[in-house]
Amino acid sequence: GDYRVLDEGPRQKVLKFDDERGMTQASPDARRGYKEQTDNSFYTSQFKSSTTGPSQSLSQFAEETQTPSKHSVPLAANEQQKPADRCRSPITSPESYLCRSIESQGVVTPTGRDTQNHKVMGPPEQRRAVVNAGSPSPAAEPAKEMTSEEHNAWLLSDPRLRKSSTANPVFLKQFYSESRLHHLSTWKANLKSAMQRLAAEKGLTQKRFKKKPGARGYIMHVDFDSFFCAVSLKKHPEYADKPTAVAHSSGPGSEIASCNYPARKFGVKNGMWMKRAAELCPDLKVLPYDFPAYEKASRLFYDSILSIGGVVQSVSVDEALIDATAVVYSTSDSQGIGIDEGNVWREQEKADEVATRLRESIKTKTGCDVSVGIGGNILQAKVALRRAKPAGQFQLKPESVLDIVGELTVEQLPGVSHSIGGKLEELGIKFVKDVRGVSKERLAGALGPKTSEKLSDYARGIDQTEVGEQPPRKSVSAEVNMKIMRRCLDAPLDPAKHLGHGRCDTFNKSATFGVATHNSETIGKEAVAILRSFKLSPGDLRGLGVQMTKLEPIKAQQARPTQSSQRTLNFGPFVGPSSAKKSSRTEAIDDIESPQKPKQSPGHGIDADPIADDPLTPRKPKIHPAMALSKAAQEDAKANTPLNVSGTQFILPSNPDPAVISELPNDIRSRLMGQRSRQSPAPEVPRSEGPASMATALPSQIDADVFNALPDDMKAEVLATYGRRPAVPQSPRRDQHPVQPRKQTTPTKHGGIRSIFGKAQRQRDAQTGVVQTNFRALRPGSESPMVEEI
């Protein structure tokens, strides 16, 4: 849906996207999702514009949340229960939200699912899929060959499967509310904002202690041991000494979020599939998630950490960095310079003491163990942390840095995992110390300049990164990604065989508008256009997402057109563009019969907004998931009634100053733009839906078609922004034809499910203070038609 800057902290802007409103339908008996339960909490709500003064406490923001109580269940060694049976086991008992039936919510229409997906993007005959013979059989085994659409329809005929698809209106909500990784990301974003805010508030009164270059530093890396598992175990203390893990179920495809140290002795690891874990550890106990409890523990954790008085950087909900250098110096008065052994010793003692107190404090408050690594920089603290765990602390002292770091394997360094580790192995590098013997050139040849430099620094214990110095972000992006269906139920659980269809491919593409917009219709429309450009058969779709980048803060003056200069008055980037008309309308994604349908015919320039004026497809559209994004905010059309200037003639100068155009009222500008469009016919661009108009003035990274699809005021703003430096149009849309997969992947962990639209660029120039972004749909009402149509 639409998104707005809700809170402007000193260095961050927070946008909210309320998915439980936007993506779900109120369902009286649906269990309240976690996010709802904690909607007022510190971790999920951002800061309400803080009337509170500067603070070193997080808890004052906290509100208690409630956690549904769940029960643990021993994991049967050969876990082959039938699903129905499993539902009766404690962890997935009917009382549990895990098995809470949603089939009775009455929103799913019993018919039409075979046509529903049919028309989404292309004729089904575009792709034919051979159904794997070993595929599931919700009903009877269907014909062996069918289109992917038919196959999907067949799958959807099983109510259980339907529940795990967008045919279930609360699927997304439920999915996210139970996605640990989603929570992790959300928590992290909020904590980052919080730390920055606290730092800024603190900065008003005291300036940051600045260590002299070369002086000793004392960095602490603090991290809960087995965080989820330890917290969940508090409600099941009888398992504390037994191998235990937190997961959604004991089924073989469930992923272990966290396991305790007894389980690790068996080789069980976080992120491991239950199937594997059960093989390694047949007696593994499985506990349910308790997200609210994780939040509470985290708050107490950060309260303790903030009370130390150092510079704090949040790494995760259970993990933080502290630059305690100033705290440590306060007792040595050496300022970390010189080699007075007494001073060094006093500093190190102080650091250890601070860490010990911190661990005790957190243990007392939360009942859970943390470990602390202390080092001269972030890298060293992290290395020390490994040696500190579990329930301990370790200070990596300068004289032992080279030895200890050198004995690590490269993959124990932060930032090095399988891929980079594999490349290094090809270079004969296994241990960190081996890196030191390889020439910079060779390293850079394999890894690139930055990565190789960082690695050689790490190999020598060097890390210049400063705690808390997250450079103010120049751009932020957020992404909603959803999977339509994950797995055929009784397909072999080997993830390589999901759906019996082998691999998935990923497709990413970005489009640059050239000017910031929060208009969901514009964004959604372009997203759909991109989706269409792939010409995928919808039945083949396994997931999709949309990402926005180059976010800008809404400047207060821009947001209120009435009170400011002419320029902002007419031209605030977030002032509703001419899409601000009365009717809410959108284009159905399945409108493929007329892909060339001109959004604006050449002779039809008055109502020049190609988006707002595109009439709603009259037939009831089957809303594709992607449409949720553009549908959600349609009622946005409320501002800006255009002036009636219909009788007026405007002559557009042949070479108008874009800055002048941009100052015009929207409606007048619209007319000018339309006129100009007619005057200068498009250069050859594919997918052109009308006059390509100003393509010749566009910077090359802006696709002409994208430009043409923008509301006119945005067009003008783009021109004003870029017009001064003429550029030749380039990069027309590339994907006129069905795209070829760029890469073959397996639908395993990092396979096809990731974003289908692109990670777009990282913008480098940093004029804004935008730092953290979340999304929230603003208009609860807008989802009801969407849901109906699903």
Place this chain on the structure above:
DNA sequence: ATCCTCCCCTAC
């Protein structure tokens, strides 16, 4: 050289 797009990789 630097930017841009489209990725890949990593971390929690």
Place this chain on the structure above:
DNA sequence: TAAGGTAGGGGAGGAT
């Protein structure tokens, strides 16, 4: 059943 999200660093290769 299961809930495989998301941000940021950065490389490859083409355009400017």
